[in-house]
Amino acid sequence: MRVLFVAAEAAPFVKTGGLADVAAALPAALAALGHEVRLIMPRYKVLRTRSEPMTGPQAATFLPVGERAEEMRLYTGALGEVPVHFLDIPAAFERDAIYGERDDIRRFVLFARGVLAAMQHLREVTGWSPDVVHGHDWHAALVANYLRTYYAYTFGHIASVFTIHNLAYQGQGHPDLLGVAGLTEGGLLENGMGPGIAGSFNCMARGIAFADVISTVSPRYAREILSMEYGERLDGLLRHRQDRVAGILNGIDTALYNPATDPHLEATYDAEQMAGKAACKASLQARCGLPVDASRPLLGVVSRLAEQKGFVLLEAVLPWLLRETDAQLVLLGSGDAHLERVFREAAAQHGDRIAVRTGFDAALAQQIYAGSDAFLMPSRFEPCGLGQMIALRYGSVPIVRATGGLADTVREGFDGNGFVFHPFDARHFQDAIARALTSYRDAEGWALLRARGMRADHSWQQSARRYVELYDWARALRPR
Ligand code: ADP
Numbered sequence: 001m002r003v004l005f006v007a008a009e010a011a012p013f014v015k016t017g018g019l020a021d022v023a024a025a026l027p028a029a030l031a032a033l034g035h036e037v038r039l040i041m042p043r044y045k046v047l048r049t050r051s052e053p054m055t056g057p058q059a060a061t062f063l064p065v066g067e068r069a070e071e072m073r074l075y076t077g078a079l080g081e082v083p084v085h086f087l088d089i090p091a092a093f094e095r096d097a098i099y100g101e102r103d104d105i106r107r108f109v110l111f112a113r114g115v116l117a118a119m120q121h122l123r124e125v126t127g128w129s130p131d132v133v134h135g136h137d138w139h140a141a142l143v144a145n146y147l148r149t150y151y152a153y154t155f156g157h158i159a160s161v162f163t164i165h166n167l168a169y170q171g172q173g174h175p176d177l178l179g180v181a182g183l184t185e186g187g188l189l190e191n192g193m194g195p196g197i198a199g200s201f202n203c204m205a206r207g208i209a210f211a212d213v214i215s216t217v218s219p220r221y222a223r224e225i226l227s228m229e230y231g232e233r234l235d236g237l238l239r240h241r242q243d244r245v246a247g248i249l250n251g252i253d254t255a256l257y258n259p260a261t262d263p264h265l266e267a268t269y270d271a272e273q274m275a276g277k278a279a280c281k282a283s284l285q286a287r288c289g290l291p292v293d294a295s296r297p298l299l300g301v302v303s304r305l306a307e308q309k310g311f312v313l314l315e316a317v318l319p320w321l322l323r324e325t326d327a328q329l330v331l332l333g334s335g336d337a338h339l340e341r342v343f344r345e346a347a348a349q350h351g352d353r354i355a356v357r358t359g360f361d362a363a364l365a366q367q368i369y370a371g372s373d374a375f376l377m378p379s380r381f382e383p384c385g386l387g388q389m390i391a392l393r394y395g396s397v398p399i400v401r402a403t404g405g406l407a408d409t410v411r412e413g414f415d416g417n418g419f420v421f422h423p424f425d426a427r428h429f430q431d432a433i434a435r436a437l438t439s440y441r442d443a444e445g446w447a448l449l450r451a452r453g454m455r456a457d458h459s460w461q462q463s464a465r466r467y468v469e470l471y472d473w474a475r476a477l478r479p480r
Pocket of ligand 1: 304
């Protein structure tokens with residue numbers, strides 16, 4: 001099968017979040033199954049200044065946006081075996097920021113139009129054309145829309161799959177953007193829109209309305225987003241299309257996240273040889289200025305401190321944790337200014353119990369996964385979550401709220417691999433930590449629990465096969 005991935009970021013070219021990992025790892029896993037995958041993404045300014053190896057331009061054209069036409073050039077590079085096309089659109093990407101600009105929607109309207117122009121070029125000049133176009137998140141959502149409107153005659157046979165990595169970011173703007181995009185209001189969008197969406201231009205909604213199949217990054221999140229609680233005002237539209245919504249768990253890069261080979265660790269280890277983990281714990285304690293004590297349970301956190309991640313619950317249970325337990329806490333995270341301050345102050349007051357680092361630090365992150373006994377993810381919502389899967393692999397037992405991908409990957413009880421709480425409140429979070437700390441006292445039981453997590457397979461292989469089924473499904477829905 002020939003598949004064209006459309007994404008705003010892919011590691012290692014540009015990465016701001018988990019999407020970049022998926023956009024890099026999944027094409028590679030599909031290629032390993034024998035499929036012909038290409039990736040198309042913006043040529044951001046950072047890619048020019050870092051002078052990533054790429055050839056081109058192979059083509060140059062103008063993209064219509066509203067009254068204007070903007071220049072676009074097509075470049076090509078590679079990610080391992082996977083060819084990567086880069087769209088050089090100066091009006092959209094000749095600037096330092098990746099996202100967060102005032103004209104973000106117009107920028108990604110241009111990107112989507114550019115993708116279609118590139119597809120035309122590739123077909124006419126090189127004869128390459130995909131069977132499936134797979135768009136990711138709102139930045140790529142309009143491609144599905146153009147495929148069924150402007151380009152219905154040219155590309156009507158091509159199936160389209162749209163994957164939601166986080167429904168909270170939708171690319172929503174003023175209805176005037178309809179004219180900029182050269183689109184008209186679609187039937188489904190009038191009937192199915194939830195309150196608050198009508199009367200605006202919403203890229204995510206258009207992806208959902210026009211793709212043949214919609215997927216998200218865990219089975220549980222796929223069900224949750226059909227409800228008002230998690231639907232971010234698109235639940236009406238999603239319910240309208242629910243017979244085309246599926247959930248497939250992300251994998252993790254098991255070569256990169258491997259305690260047996262990780263160069264950032266004090267000592268390496270695996271499920272059969274755990275001595276290295278004790279060395280990692282001692283080294284983490286020493287590095288963070290905590291008492292080096294093998295018997296004290298060490299809780300780890302590596303996360304964005306965003307509302308979604310639920311760390312207000314950790315703020316609430318901190319006094320209890322300090323008063324009633326002997327646990328140590330190492331937290332690496334940045335984001336919410338209030339939470340950063342709260343955790344920093346707690347660390348300043350209780351330096352023998354709590355260590356806090358802000359900023360982004362990939363090496364320290366891996367040292368925390370390896371050095372901690374348990375890993376906290378009290379998320380309010382979590383489309384998939386990578387942290388808990390990395391923690392499992394490093395033998396740090398996850399303590400999570402049962403939501404989205406956390407509910408699909410962490411189980412408590414007989415044959416469990418972690419600790420799970422349900423209602424989003426501090427008491428239930430505290431109870432889950434308390435159960436974990438009790439269980440930690442039983443060294444033999446803890447070792448079994450930890451080993452179960454470490455032995456589970458979280459590689460991309462399984463998920464890539466499920467995506468192939470999804471592509472077959474989308475193709476079967478296309479009129480021949
Ligand atoms: P999200 O994509 O919503 O932030 P995920 O759990 O899916 O959450 O992925 C987060 C990834 O980013 C994990 O690999 C985690 O280790 C990493 N990460 C988060 N915060 C930091 C940080 N401050 N420093 C280093 N890595 C981080």
